[in-house]
Amino acid sequence: MKKSTEILIIGGGVTGCGILFDAAQRGFKTLLVERGALSNGTSGRFHGLLHSGGRYAVKDPVAARECIEENQILRRIMPHCIEDTGGLFVSAPSDPPDFGDTFAAACREAGIPVEEISVAEMLRREPLLNPQIRRAFAVPDGSVETWEACQSLVDSAAEFGAETLLYHEIVDVLTQDGAVVGAVAKNVITGQEITIEADMVVNAAGAWGGRLARMTGCDVTVNAGKGTMIAMNYRMVNTVINRCAPPGDGDILVPVGTVAVIGTTSVGVPNPDDYPIEDWEVELMLTKGAEMIPTFAKFRALRAWAGVRPLYQEKEAGADLRQVTRNYALLDHSDRDGVDNFVTITGGKWTTYRMMAEKTMDLVCRKLQTERPCHTAETVLQSHDPGKYFTVGQRLDKVETGQAEGQLICECELVTRPQIERRLAASDRNIINDLRRDLRVGMGPCQGGFCTYRVAGIMHENQNISAAEANKALVDFLQERWKGIQPVLWGQHLRQMQLDEGIYLGLLGLDKLPVQLSGTDTARIGEVETEGYFEIEAGDTPAPAGGSS
Ligand SMILES: Cc1cc2nc3c(=O)[nH]c(=O)nc-3n(C[C@H](O)[C@H](O)[C@H](O)COP(=O)(O)OP(=O)(O)OC[C@H]3O[C@@H](n4cnc5c(N)ncnc54)[C@H](O)[C@@H]3O)c2cc1C
Numbered sequence: 001m002k003k004s005t006e007i008l009i010i011g012g013g014v015t016g017c018g019i020l021f022d023a024a025q026r027g028f029k030t031l032l033v034e035r036g037a038l039s040n041g042t043s044g045r046f047h048g049l050l051h052s053g054g055r056y057a058v059k060d061p062v063a064a065r066e067c068i069e070e071n072q073i074l075r076r077i078m079p080h081c082i083e084d085t086g087g088l089f090v091s092a093p094s095d096p097p098d099f100g101d102t103f104a105a106a107c108r109e110a111g112i113p114v115e116e117i118s119v120a121e122m123l124r125r126e127p128l129l130n131p132q133i134r135r136a137f138a139v140p141d142g143s144v145e146t147w148e149a150c151q152s153l154v155d156s157a158a159e160f161g162a163e164t165l166l167y168h169e170i171v172d173v174l175t176q177d178g179a180v181v182g183a184v185a186k187n188v189i190t191g192q193e194i195t196i197e198a199d200m201v202v203n204a205a206g207a208w209g210g211r212l213a214r215m216t217g218c219d220v221t222v223n224a225g226k227g228t229m230i231a232m233n234y235r236m237v238n239t240v241i242n243r244c245a246p247p248g249d250g251d252i253l254v255p256v257g258t259v260a261v262i263g264t265t266s267v268g269v270p271n272p273d274d275y276p277i278e279d280w281e282v283e284l285m286l287t288k289g290a291e292m293i294p295t296f297a298k299f300r301a302l303r304a305w306a307g308v309r310p311l312y313q314e315k316e317a318g319a320d321l322r323q324v325t326r327n328y329a330l331l332d333h334s335d336r337d338g339v340d341n342f343v344t345i346t347g348g349k350w351t352t353y354r355m356m357a358e359k360t361m362d363l364v365c366r367k368l369q370t371e372r373p374c375h376t377a378e379t380v381l382q383s384h385d386p387g388k389y390f391t392v393g394q395r396l397d398k399v400e401t402g403q404a405e406g407q408l409i410c411e412c413e414l415v416t417r418p419q420i421e422r423r424l425a426a427s428d429r430n431i432i433n434d435l436r437r438d439l440r441v442g443m444g445p446c447q448g449g450f451c452t453y454r455v456a457g458i459m460h461e462n463q464n465i466s467a468a469e470a471n472k473a474l475v476d477f478l479q480e481r482w483k484g485i486q487p488v489l490w491g492q493h494l495r496q497m498q499l500d501e502g503i504y505l506g507l508l509g510l511d512k513l514p515v516q517l518s519g520t521d522t523a524r525i526g527e528v529e530t531e532g533y534f535e536i537e538a539g540d541t542p543a544p545a546g547g548s549s
Pocket of ligand 1: 014015033034039041045047048049050169170171204206207208212225227263264307308309346348349
């Protein structure tokens with residue numbers, strides 16, 4: 001199979017999606033290829049903070065200024081993806097006492113609105129914060145919904161004719177006479193390959209950018225810096241809380257939807273696809289959380305996960321990754337490596353994706369010798385609810401006022417059957433994780449215990465798939481959830497998971513049901529292992545035709 005395009009973008013994180021929209025709006029024929037779902041990489045595993053720039057104000061004023069400028073632009077163009085939580089920088093007893101004045105002066109210098117509030121006012125706004133905190137500064141931080149944002153970018157780009165290929169991995173970048181001429185994409189579900197001819201290839205593969213560049217013979221070092229976060233079961237603050245101190249581990253707490261997320265660590269890992277969550281990281285996050293909120297440990301840790309920062313270095317980084325720049329790098333490989341029609345963009349922050357996309361497309365335009373201005377800073381993206389900030393009570397309000405019609409399938413995240421059916425009808429894939437990303441199904445405190453089997457049942461009924469295929473979708477989802485649950489399995493959460501195990505293994509007997517593997521092969525799930533909820537053991541049990549899951 002063959003396709004051709006003017007601009008081929010590799011990577012469906014926020015940077016790639018931003019470039020797709022920018023390029024399409026400038027009138028280019030544009031195609032994005034992503035090996036998983038949108039936000040499959042770091043953009044779906046980050047902290048969710050729309051930076052005001054406060055975090056960088058003292059150490060990196062350029063980054064701080066970029067953040068506040070982009071923060072203000074994103075509030076205009078994608079308010080439906082932003083919760084206007086505001087942020088507080090708080091001086092805990094162990095933080096340097098004079099940092100507050102340096103911080104406030106640096107914020108003002110970078111153009112970040114900052115206001116010192118009294119500790120009494122801080123406690124009025126956030127009663128669970130540590131009363132020992134000495135000073136508090138309010139800044140315009142926010143909380144962002146990444147899946148909604150990437151989908152809006154892709155939908156808005158589609159209006160200009162852009163195409164997106166998900167679950168396709170670029171396995172080769174094609175070169176001819178020192179220039180890139182396209183790439184080969186492999187469908188990760190069917191194995192089918194597509195050759196894509198392109199005038200320009202943009203490598204927006206984040207922490208995987210070095211691997212992609214090497215396919216063209218270019219040597220690009222992108223260090224993977226793992227950052228671990230923990231979602232707590234309770235939204236214990238409505239404001240983003242940052243420590244008023246030089247950046248360190250576990251110093252930010254972000255309210256994200258119905259939960260609060262503490263993070264992060266910063267540890268170099270050799271492989272961005274395979275890294276453990278260490279016990280010390282979990283313990284450190286809980287200890288740091290308690291420095292901000294004394295009752296922190298009384299709440300339930302729901303899941304732990306990590307993302308990998310794409311940290312670009314011309315030379316190998318030293319051991320301390322917090323010293324490696326968080327700025328973005330835009331590489332023109334014809335200047336740098338003698339390979340034409342190929343550009344790499346990596347590093348930066350979620351908050352600055354739009355600016356990075358603009359700079360990338362400015363470079364692409366110069367290389368293609370065409371003048372096409374950028375309009376992304378003035379264009380409001382597509383949304384179902386235009387012009388309004390996201391608020392956490394929106395869904396409940398819709399349910400209580402009868403605007404959310406149909407049966408409630410996920411009670412934690414208030415997702416209804418018609419919402420699930422609409423999303424299923426728009427896709428030809430039976431992946432419950434896609435529904436989690438789109439609708440937040442299974443993200444709440446029960447971690448899918450009560451809703452996932454219902455979703456699999458709806459899939460089976462609506463998509464006309466076999467019971468073994470629906471079981472496979474169910475098992476895939478539960479196994480993926482398990483990865484994040486396992487590092488925080490104690491106390492009430494352990495009890496919750498024992499209940500989930502009772503539902504799936506005791507009541508539904510999922511470990512004895514057939515599961516569709518590739519082609520017509522099926523397997524039964526073996527006995528529960530201590531390390532994993534479900535471990536599939538390949539076998540050759542024929543799948544029953546139809547049947548109920
Ligand atoms: C722990 C952590 C917390 C963070 N918190 C924040 C925060 O709160 N606020 C903020 O502004 N920034 C934050 N960041 C930074 C921010 O998340 C990243 O800078 C940003 O998400 C990077 O987006 P990206 O699109 O460049 O990369 P990614 O989102 O990683 O996208 C790259 C994509 O390329 C795809 N890909 C790779 N190889 C191939 C291939 N061969 N074929 C096809 N596709 C491929 C991957 O699947 C991936 O989806 C955080 C980062 C980390 C690690």
